[in-house]
Structures are given as structure tokens and as C-alpha cells.
Amino acid sequence: MSCCAFTPSRCHIDLAALRRNFARLGEPGSIMPVVKSDAYGHGLLPVARALDGAGARRFAVGTVCEGVALREAGLGQTIVPLMGAISREDWQAAAAHDLTPLLTDFEDIEKAAACCPADRPFRVALKCETGMNRLGFSAEELPAALESLRRFPRLAPVLALSHLACADMPGETAYTQAQAERFASMCAVLREAFPDIARSLGNSAGALGLPESRYEACRPGLALYGGNPFAGTAWETRGTGLEWVMSVSSPVLQVRQLKAGQSVSYGRIFTAPQAMTVAVVAAGYATGFARALSNRIDLLINGRRVPQVGRVCMSMLMADVSSLPDVRTGDTAWILGGPAAPGQRPVSAQEMADELGTIPYEILCLMGSTNPRVYS
Incomplete structure (x- = not known):
């Protein structure tokens, strides 16, 4: 039987970070x-x-x-x-x-x-x-x-x-x-x-x-x-001193050029103010990225934060990568966590929760239950 996954996104679980957090919290027997x-x-x-x-x-x-x-x-x-x-x-x-x-x-x-x-x-x-x-x-x-x-x-x-x-x-x-x-x-x-x-x-x-x-x-x-x-x-x-154990990645499906005045995604809630470059990423509300985050949060691509633009779809979302001329199809976008360049910081479950007016527990449970997990 073949394995059928509805998303190419991956939920990365850092078990070494988990163990470090456990040690940070006290003596194991307690x-x-x-x-x-x-x-x-x-x-x-x-x-x-x-x-x-x-x-x-x-x-x-x-x-x-x-x-x-x-x-x-x-x-x-x-x-x-x-x-x-x-x-x-x-x-x-x-x-x-x-x-x-x-x-x-x-x-x-x-x-x-x-x-x-x-x-x-x-x-x-x-x-x-x-x-x-x-x-x-x-x-x-x-x-x-x-x-x-x-x-x-x-x-x-x-x-x-x-x-x-x-x-x-x-x-x-x-x-x-x-x-x-x-x-x-x-x-x-x-x-x-x-x-x-x-x-x-x-x-x-x-x-x-x-x-x-x-x-x-x-x-x-x-x-x-x-x-x-x-x-x-x-x-x-x-x-302080705790480490997020979960990060979530998804591939860039396509890189597109928008002209000034062109809109992207459903409902035309984002229109390009000038010529810009947009990356289409294979993640959406079916994989825990809330539709309510449309136009409200960043992603991390090639180590740098870029703004998400347009309506978040079921399995796709878009990001403004005009500041990143080297983005290509197949590059990795990080929805949560990921390797950040100097001076940059990844998006955390806490930041995402704050934007949604909820708690990080909800973000972790949703992201972890809808994206295939890989462990390190």
C-alpha cells in the first residue's frame, strides 16, 4: 500500500531540545x-x-x-x-x-x-x-x-x-x-x-x-x-532558557512576479503597491496555519523573515520575497522555527498565538497533528 500524505510540510521535533528542557525543570525524580x-x-x-x-x-x-x-x-x-x-x-x-x-x-x-x-x-x-x-x-x-x-x-x-x-x-x-x-x-x-x-x-x-x-x-x-x-x-x-522543540517547514512551490495593482489569492485582500516577487508555499489552514493570520505574520525563508501576503488558502499561502532575490522553487520556508540568519529570529508558537489571541498550546497541538513529524 502506498503512503498518501496530504501535505509536503514537515513538523520537525528536536528531542535533544526536549531533554534539555526536562533537565532545566529540575531533578528527574521530582x-x-x-x-x-x-x-x-x-x-x-x-x-x-x-x-x-x-x-x-x-x-x-x-x-x-x-x-x-x-x-x-x-x-x-x-x-x-x-x-x-x-x-x-x-x-x-x-x-x-x-x-x-x-x-x-x-x-x-x-x-x-x-x-x-x-x-x-x-x-x-x-x-x-x-x-x-x-x-x-x-x-x-x-x-x-x-x-x-x-x-x-x-x-x-x-x-x-x-x-x-x-x-x-x-x-x-x-x-x-x-x-x-x-x-x-x-x-x-x-x-x-x-x-x-x-x-x-x-x-x-x-x-x-x-x-x-x-x-x-x-x-x-x-x-x-x-x-x-x-x-x-x-x-x-x-x-527564560527554554527551547522550542517543534519547528514546521514547507517547500516553495513557485516564485511569481506581480505588477503594481495586481492582487493575490482569494478575496483580493492584498494588492501589490508596486512590482514585487511572491513565493507560493505549500502550507495553509489544513495544516494548522490559521486563515485568520492572513496578512498578519512572517515566514522564514533562506534565514530571513518575509511577510505573508494575501488570503491563506487550504494548502497554500503566499509570501512577499521581493527582498530575497535568490528564492527559488524547492527552497524551504519555515512556518515555525527554522535556521535564522544573524540579526533575524524565527517565528515562534508564542508569536503566532499572540497574533491570534490564543495560547501556544493550541498552535503546537494543531501543527503537530496535521503535519507529518520527523525526529532528530
Whole structure:
């Protein structure tokens, strides 16, 4: 069977940069790297294997299915599915593959107990609601949750975790501190019943800016892939030194000459103010380059930034390369990252996200899921 790819673009994943970011974030045993959503578009198994080689002892995934994939790939770390088990099949798979699923409500306790393995305790994690108001037991529910757990001695809570809602926002320090205090109080109650239970609160922002939130298992996500959670804030320097792991390239399909007054692409939203040279690049909104970026962002070609012009199409976009007389068909255009000439800088996921009024997580997930990945 032939391999059919709908785009010639490529998503380049630098696993050495990933490992350097992992090392930057602390001692391997204190980190639970987040590899949910196909490792934020970077590829679940290659990323997990690279981190395994770097000393990772735990992984946080999104779903039980992702956890099973890691087990079937031979990875033996503690694996925590952050969405918990959704169906009976999930609970059974979590138990069979020695995953550590979240218990987020009283029903979860009953469902987990019904799937306990016969030959060993079923290790589980308790989700504490401290201010995110998404999943988990509140402080008021905790005594009843502990009473329910006592009915099922084969359930073994080994981890308590919560999630910070705005640790990346300097203006919300009081809220973050209140969450941290609430979590500490809940963990004190849990440790009376389960003295060895590990704690996990800090995310990327917590790891870099709130040391007291690290506990036994800090859970960095964005920072692992090179994003600074404090970008654009007064705390930006707390996240310096990280390297973007993903870059995206696409070939130049054709180089065209426009006369003054000629338009390019759909809707005639760009008209040449004078004679100019335009490169047609094989990337578009089908491969994660948002149509809303039309006329709003640069690309990197031959090491230099050039402006994208005209409406972004499904699988093509255009760039003004009048300043680059040597651009030819077949040259490489970099949508994200890429080698920049001295004095130039590549386009980052953060820059693209800022232009769109979104977050770099979204850019990475989309680019990584729609462009074939290559690893180095």
C-alpha cells in the first residue's frame, strides 16, 4: 500500500531540545512530564521514550488509552491519566495495565473498587478541587471520600493532585496562594489516612515561579516543549532558557512576479503597491496555519523573515520575497522555527498565538497533528 500524505510540510521535533528542557525543570525524580494530547502534538511515544532515557519516573497522560499505549511500548513508569477513566472498559484497562487513574468523585471510587486486580492493590490518584472548579473532591467532601475509601482496602491512593488556575498570571498571586494553601490543608488530612501519599500541584508556571508548589511530583507541560508560561508578563524572565522543540517547514512551490495593482489569492485582500516577487508555499489552514493570520505574520525563508501576503488558502499561502532575490522553487520556508540568519529570529508558537489571541498550546497541538513529524 502506498503512503498518501496530504501535505509536503514537515513538523520537525528536536528531542535533544526536549531533554534539555526536562533537565532545566529540575531533578528527574521530582517531575511528572505531561504528555497528554499526543504530547502536545509532538508525538506520544517518541517523546515518552526520549524522556524515559532522560530519567523520567512518572508520566501524566490525558486518557487511559494513552496510558495503555505507553505500557504496550514497554514503559514501566507510574502513568496517571489526567481525565481519569471514562467507561467501564477504561477502568478495566487501567487496572490491567497498572495505570494510576484519577478518582474525581464518589462514583469513581465505586467503579475503581469493582475493577481491582485479584493479585495486587489498585493504585489510584485522588483529585483535589482547590479553585479550578473542574474535577475533584472539595475540602468539604474529603472526609466522606476517605470514609468511602476505607470500605475498599484494595484501593491504594498513592497520589494527591490538584491544578493551579492562574499561576502564570502575576496579578493573580493571591488566588494562586489560596489554592496552594487549600491543597496543603487537604493533603494534611489525606496523609493522616495515607502517610506515604505523594503530592502534585505545580504546572509549568508553578515549577518555574512557585517553588513551594513542586512537592514530590511537579507536572510541567508547555515548558517541557519550550514555551515560557510567563511570556508577556512581568515574570517573563522566570521562564527564560527554554527551547522550542517543534519547528514546521514547507517547500516553495513557485516564485511569481506581480505588477503594481495586481492582487493575490482569494478575496483580493492584498494588492501589490508596486512590482514585487511572491513565493507560493505549500502550507495553509489544513495544516494548522490559521486563515485568520492572513496578512498578519512572517515566514522564514533562506534565514530571513518575509511577510505573508494575501488570503491563506487550504494548502497554500503566499509570501512577499521581493527582498530575497535568490528564492527559488524547492527552497524551504519555515512556518515555525527554522535556521535564522544573524540579526533575524524565527517565528515562534508564542508569536503566532499572540497574533491570534490564543495560547501556544493550541498552535503546537494543531501543527503537530496535521503535519507529518520527523525526529532528530
